[in-house]
Amino acid sequence: MTVFALIIINKAGGLVYNRSFSDGGLNKLSTNDYLVLAGTFHGVHAITTRLNPVKTPPTAPAPVPGMLTRPEPPSGLEVLESENFRLQCFNTMTGTKFLLFTDTTQANVDVTMRRVYEMYSDYVMKNPFYQLEMPIRCDMFDRKLSSYIREINNR
Amino acid sequence: MTIYSFYIFDRHTECIYSKTWIPSEAPGGLTTTTTNGAVSADRRTSTKAGDDAKLIFGTVFSLRNMVRKLGGDDDAFISYRTGQYKLHFYETASNLRFVMLTDTATLSMRNVLHQIYINLWVEYVVKNPLSPVEHRGGDGVKNELFEYGLDQFIRGLM
Numbered sequence: 434m435t436v437f438a439l440i441i442i443n444k445a446g447g448l449v450y451n452r453s454f455s456d457g458g459l460n461k462l463s464t465n466d467y468l469v470l471a472g473t474f475h476g477v478h479a480i481t482t483r484l485n486p487v488k489t490p491p492t493a494p495a496p497v498p499g500m501l502t503r504p505e506p507p508s509g510l511e512v513l514e515s516e517n518f519r520l521q522c523f524n525t526m527t528g529t530k531f532l533l534f535t536d537t538t539q540a541n542v543d544v545t546m547r548r549v550y551e552m553y554s555d556y557v558m559k560n561p562f563y564q565l566e567m568p569i570r571c572d573m574f575d576r577k578l579s580s581y582i583r584e585i586n587n588r
Numbered sequence: 589m590t591i592y593s594f595y596i597f598d599r600h601t602e603c604i605y606s607k608t609w610i611p612s613e614a615p616g617g618l619t620t621t622t623t624n625g626a627v628s629a630d631r632r633t634s635t636k637a638g639d640d641a642k643l644i645f646g647t648v649f650s651l652r653n654m655v656r657k658l659g660g661d662d663d664a665f666i667s668y669r670t671g672q673y674k675l676h677f678y679e680t681a682s683n684l685r686f687v688m689l690t691d692t693a694t695l696s697m698r699n700v701l702h703q704i705y706i707n708l709w710v711e712y713v714v715k716n717p718l719s720p721v722e723h724r725g726g727d728g729v730k731n732e733l734f735e736y737g738l739d740q741f742i743r744g745l746m
Contacts, residue, residue: 470657513655
């Protein structure tokens with residue numbers, strides 16, 4: 434069980450956080466390649482949303498009369514599998530994407546993802562010096578994330 | 589298990605075969621649409637299918653390159669899943685790409701795509717002496733045996 438890396442992409446497709454946790458597993462790329470990767474993934478994610486072959490069922494009647502409801506929008510790419518790794522993508526309500534690269538046998542990635550998102554909310558969003566949509570440079574977030582992932586990788 | 593559609597792309601990035609199985613309103617009924625290149629009677633659906641094929645090619649091409657970059661040259665992109673559907677990918681050594689869209693609960697279809705390549709593509713398209721080497725606009729793929737075999741194979745899985 435190994436978590437290889439975490440990438441956070443802002444709502445405009447820019448790379449704001451990039452961290453690898455274990456040596457092996459994934460190739461090391463240059464910073465420029467990571468930026469390209471983030472931008473590409475952002476575009477592909479939008480396309481995968483549009484490719485939905487399933488017809489949306491007719492909208493359910495509103496629970497409260499007069500209340501407007503809209504169907505759940507189709508989600509984009511959630512899990513990608515390759516021979517060497519597995520990529521889990523979590524898209525927040527505001528469009529920030531969390532990409533977690535793990536080995537192919539990793540279980541309960543949802544739980545890990547949720548915990549990472551909680552840490553992001555606690556140590557990045559609540560940091561008064563953090564500028565929105567800018568690269569994340571928060572020591573507290575780095576530290577907590579390291580210790581949490583180390584715990585998973587050593588399990 | 590539901591299979592929505594199936595695409596073949598050649599090494600020139602062209603969509604040489606596509607077929608969709610759309611569950612119709614009547615229970616147990618299935619409607620199928622086949623497109624080879626730009627040949628289709630219904631103008632509107634053919635454009636839609638053509639656009640979808642281009643989008644799918646762009647997606648698998650980008651994801652395959654991303655996977656190769658991160659996982660090394662021997663790594664291969666297998667599938668991705670969204671909340672609504674799952675896309676399976678298989679690439680042969682000659683850069684022929686097979687893509688299949690199914691529902692999310694389906695397990696890996698890589699062996700199924702491999703079977704289609706071995707048992708249908710090689711048997712009915714490659715071994716056909718009348719079939720051209722390059723399938724420009726879907727030439728040679730629109731072949732009764734291949735289409736019938738594929739339809740039977742897919743319906744057998746569903």
